[in-house]
Amino acid sequence: GQNIDQPTEMTATEGAIVQINCTYQTSGFNGLFWYQQHAGEAPTFLSYNVLDGLEEKGRFSSFLSRSKGYSYLLLKELQMKDSASYLCASLDSNYQLIWGAGTKLIIKP
Amino acid sequence: ETGVTQTPRHLVMGMTNKKSLKCEQHLGHNAMYWYKQSAKKPLELMFVYNFKEQTENNSVPSRFSPECPNSSHLFLHLHTLQPEDSALYLCASSQEGSSGGVNEQFFGPGTRLTVL
Numbered sequence: 368g369q370n371i372d373q374p375t376e377m378t379a380t381e382g383a384i385v386q387i388n389c390t391y392q393t394s395g396f397n398g399l400f401w402y403q404q405h406a407g408e409a410p411t412f413l414s415y416n417v418l419d420g421l422e423e424k425g426r427f428s429s430f431l432s433r434s435k436g437y438s439y440l441l442l443k444e445l446q447m448k449d450s451a452s453y454l455c456a457s458l459d460s461n462y463q464l465i466w467g468a469g470t471k472l473i474i475k476p
Numbered sequence: 477e478t479g480v481t482q483t484p485r486h487l488v489m490g491m492t493n494k495k496s497l498k499c500e501q502h503l504g505h506n507a508m509y510w511y512k513q514s515a516k517k518p519l520e521l522m523f524v525y526n527f528k529e530q531t532e533n534n535s536v537p538s539r540f541s542p543e544c545p546n547s548s549h550l551f552l553h554l555h556t557l558q559p560e561d562s563a564l565y566l567c568a569s570s571q572e573g574s575s576g577g578v579n580e581q582f583f584g585p586g587t588r589l590t591v592l
């Protein structure tokens with residue numbers, strides 16, 4: 368079956384760095400998305416990886432290892448506004464997104 | 477209006493009611509999606525419309541009926557729902573190429589549905 372695993376909840380301190388991991392098992396693979404969703408709001412696109420390696424975009428970076436079926440989202444210099452859920456989604460061979468349940472990130476002062 | 481809008485934002489209905497959720501995208505996209513989001517569960521894809529044609533129906537019960545009159549509007553008609561249908565219903569749109577391709581989906585804020 369198809370499966371996406373990510374931690375349910377993580378806590379980090381303002382100004383620190385946090386890494387949110389995601390492992391995936393999908394039928395075929397056409398890339399890995401990360402979305403951010405603040406409580407009561409729409410998910411918004413953060414990153415897309417299809418090749419192995421690290422993609423940096425400001426304070427946020429996303430890493431992919433296709434051979435390991437593994438990705439992570441790295442958030443640096445954490446701010447209180449980064450408190451949100453982070454959704455990992457894999458694009459399968461039919462170009463359908465398979466979603467994880469999301470990781471709720473709590474930032475403490 | 478910009479992006480993807482959804483109305484209503486909140487809806488409470490009884491099991492015998494009929495209601496409709498509306499989604500409108502102002503991005504010129506050609507694909508639209510309905511998702512169900514329940515607490516602590518992955519997003520569940522319900523329906524996909526590509527160029528106004530329904531291309532995906534993930535075994536959704538017939539009490540949910542989608543309608544896509546044009547590429548900018550998407551409706552979800554609700555009839556005789558069950559309490560377990562209470563969830564956040566998200567609409568999304570994307571620009572899909574004829575060969576598949578990969579483009580991110582843009583989401584609306586969702587309709588929080590409560591079925592009593």
